[in-house]
Amino acid sequence: AQRVTQPEKLLSVFKGAPVELKCNYSYSGSPELFWYVQYSRQRLQLLLRHISRESIKGFTADLNKGETSFHLKKPFAQEEDSAMYYCARAYNQGGKLIFGQGTELSVKP
Amino acid sequence: NAGVMQNPRHLVRRRGQEARLRCSPMKGHSHVYWYRQLPEEGLKFMVYLQKENIIDESGMPKERFSAEFPKEGPSILRIQQVVRGDSAAYFCASSPSTPSTQYFGPGTRLTVL
Numbered sequence: 001a002q003r004v005t006q007p008e009k010l011l012s013v014f015k016g017a018p019v020e021l022k023c024n025y026s027y028s029g030s031p032e033l034f035w036y037v038q039y040s041r042q043r044l045q046l047l048l049r050h051i052s053r054e055s056i057k058g059f060t061a062d063l064n065k066g067e068t069s070f071h072l073k074k075p076f077a078q079e080e081d082s083a084m085y086y087c088a089r090a091y092n093q094g095g096k097l098i099f100g101q102g103t104e105l106s107v108k109p
Numbered sequence: 110n111a112g113v114m115q116n117p118r119h120l121v122r123r124r125g126q127e128a129r130l131r132c133s134p135m136k137g138h139s140h141v142y143w144y145r146q147l148p149e150e151g152l153k154f155m156v157y158l159q160k161e162n163i164i165d166e167s168g169m170p171k172e173r174f175s176a177e178f179p180k181e182g183p184s185i186l187r188i189q190q191v192v193r194g195d196s197a198a199y200f201c202a203s204s205p206s207t208p209s210t211q212y213f214g215p216g217t218r219l220t221v222l
Binding site for chain 2: 004006032034036043044045046049086090095096097098099100101102
């Protein structure tokens, strides 16, 4: 089955603490994985994709094929990082995205 | 370059009525995707269209739902005879090609009374 799992519905940390948002995917072939973010009252936007291996706003994500995971990490959380984060996987050569349920990150001052 | 546009942003319908949701992709994008987000759930893929063609409709309910992306004009997601369970946020995304990053619109919130 095509599945992306984000086990945490809500993650609350203090400013300056490390953050890890978990994402697991069902194994099938060579996955193409993304993290999307939705800030309050804004549209969903791409945060990063594993192919580009970029670090955006201090976030990184490493694909672990052995654990079928693509966890999102940031060493020092900022209040402006508070948002909904969605992990997604592309299927059918990128035509279709399967999303996880989303994790709400709350960074407290 | 304006982003993906969706209208209306909010739509209220009574049971049995029709709902039409519009999506204008970003300039130069010929690929459009529709997703639905039910309350407390993640986004679920519905359909993927290229100009005048449906490429993948594996996520579309078999009845009452249809989508089109004509040569001219926006993509339309049409829901006939709406029921309360259709209440959700409907998001449209577009891309210039595939595989490629999908850019999302602000969504249309459909409420069925």
